[in-house]
Amino acid sequence: MDNDKDFAARVLAAFKDNLFEFKKLLFNLDDCVAKKDFDALQQNFNEAQSVIKNFETENKNLREDINRRQQSFDSLQNDFNALQQKFDAAQKELKLYTEDLAQAKNQISALENSLQEKETRLQEYAKNYSELESAYTSYKKLSANIKFALEGIFGAESTPTSFLAGALQEGHLESLFDYVATSINNGAPQDETEILCDLFDFAFAAANSGRREKIYTRLDTRAGIDFDNDEMRKTSNSAQSGAVKNVLLVGYKFSRTDKIIKKSLVLIGAEG
Numbered sequence: 001m002d003n004d005k006d007f008a009a010r011v012l013a014a015f016k017d018n019l020f021e022f023k024k025l026l027f028n029l030d031d032c033v034a035k036k037d038f039d040a041l042q043q044n045f046n047e048a049q050s051v052i053k054n055f056e057t058e059n060k061n062l063r064e065d066i067n068r069r070q071q072s073f074d075s076l077q078n079d080f081n082a083l084q085q086k087f088d089a090a091q092k093e094l095k096l097y098t099e100d101l102a103q104a105k106n107q108i109s110a111l112e113n114s115l116q117e118k119e120t121r122l123q124e125y126a127k128n129y130s131e132l133e134s135a136y137t138s139y140k141k142l143s144a145n146i147k148f149a150l151e152g153i154f155g156a157e158s159t160p161t162s163f164l165a166g167a168l169q170e171g172h173l174e175s176l177f178d179y180v181a182t183s184i185n186n187g188a189p190q191d192e193t194e195i196l197c198d199l200f201d202f203a204f205a206a207a208n209s210g211r212r213e214k215i216y217t218r219l220d221t222r223a224g225i226d227f228d229n230d231e232m233r234k235t236s237n238s239a240q241s242g243a244v245k246n247v248l249l250v251g252y253k254f255s256r257t258d259k260i261i262k263k264s265l266v267l268i269g270a271e272g
Contacts, residue, residue: 131202131205132160132163132164132202133160135163135198135199135202136160136163136164138195138198138199139154139163139195139199141195142192142195142196143192146183146192146196149179150176150179152175153166153167153169153172153175153176153179154166154167164206167202167203167206167207168203168206168207172203173200173203173204173207173216174261174262176199176200176203177200177249177251177252177262178262179196180193180196180197180199180200180249181233181248181249181262181265183196184196184235184248184249184265185235185236185265187237193248197249200249204216204218204252213255213256214255215254215255215256216252216253216254216255216261217252217253217254217255218250218251218252219231219250219251219252219253219260219263219264221244221247221250221251221264221266222244222247223243223244223245223246223247224243224244225243225244226243226244227241227242227243227244227266227268230260230263231251231260231263231264232244232251232263232264232265232266233263233264233265233266234266234267234268235248235265235266235267235268237267238266238267238268238269239268239269240268241268242268242269243268243269244266244267244268244269245266245267245268245269246266246267247264247265247266247267248265248266248267249264249265250264251263251264251265
C-alpha cells in the first residue's frame with residue numbers, strides 16, 4: 001500500500017517537473033532510453049503518423065477521384081451506348097433509304113425509258129400523221145370519178161383515220177397499184193398521175209410501217225437499163241425494144257423471198 005502511494009507521488013512529481021521522467025515512469029522505461037533518443041523516436045513516430053495521415057488523406061482523395069472518374073466513365077459509357085443505338089438505328093434507316101433510292105432510281109429509269117418510247121412514238125405519230133394528212137389532202141383533190149373508183153380502197157373519205165385504215169387492208173395495195181398503172185397507161189393527166197403515184201407511195205410505206213421487218217421492197221428499176229420482162233412491163237405507147245426511157249411506176253416484191261408482186265411500169269424508147 002505504501003509502495004503504491006509512493007509510486008503515485010513519484011509519477012505526479014515527474015509529471016510536474018519533467019515530462020520525460022513522467023513518460024519513463026508511465027511506460028516503465030526506467031533509465032534504458034536516453035532523452036534525446038526518446039525524442040528522436042518520438043519525432044520519427046510523429047513523422048510516421050503524419051505520413052500515414054497524409055497517405056490516408058491522399059488515399060481518400062484518390063478513392064474519391066476514382067469514384068468520380070468511374071461515375072464519369074459510367075456516364076460516358078451510357079452516352080456511348082445511347083449513341084451506338086442511335087447509330088445502329090440510323091444504319092438501318094440508311095439501308096432502307098438506300099433500298100428506296102435504288103428502287104426510285106429503277107422506277108425513274110423505267111419512266112425515262114417509257115417517256116423516251118412515248119416520245120419516239122409521238123414523233124413517229126406526228127411524222128406519220130403529217131404524211132397521212134398530206135396524202136389525204138391530195139386524195140381529196142382528185143376528181144369525183146377517180147375518188148369513186150378508189151372508194152373500195154380508201155373508203156368514202158370520211159376521216160383521215162378511215163382513209164388510212166382502207167390503205168392498210170390486205171390486198172388493197174395490189175388493187176391500188178393496178179389502178180394507178182392503168183390510169184398512167186391510159187394517158188391520165190399528169191397532175192392526177194402524180195397524185196396517184198404519191199398515194200401509192202404512201203400506201204406502200206403504211207403497209208411496211210409498224211413491222212420489225214419490212215414485208216415489201218420496191219424493185220430497183222432505173223432509166224437507161226435494158227428492158228427486163230421478168231421485172232418490167234411496157235406502157236402501150238412504148239417502142240417494141242430498147243432501153244428504159246422512163247420509169248413511170250416502180251413495182252415491188254416480197255422482202256424475204258424476192259418474189260415479184262407487181263412489175264415496174266416503164267416507157268421503152270426506140271433504138272438508135
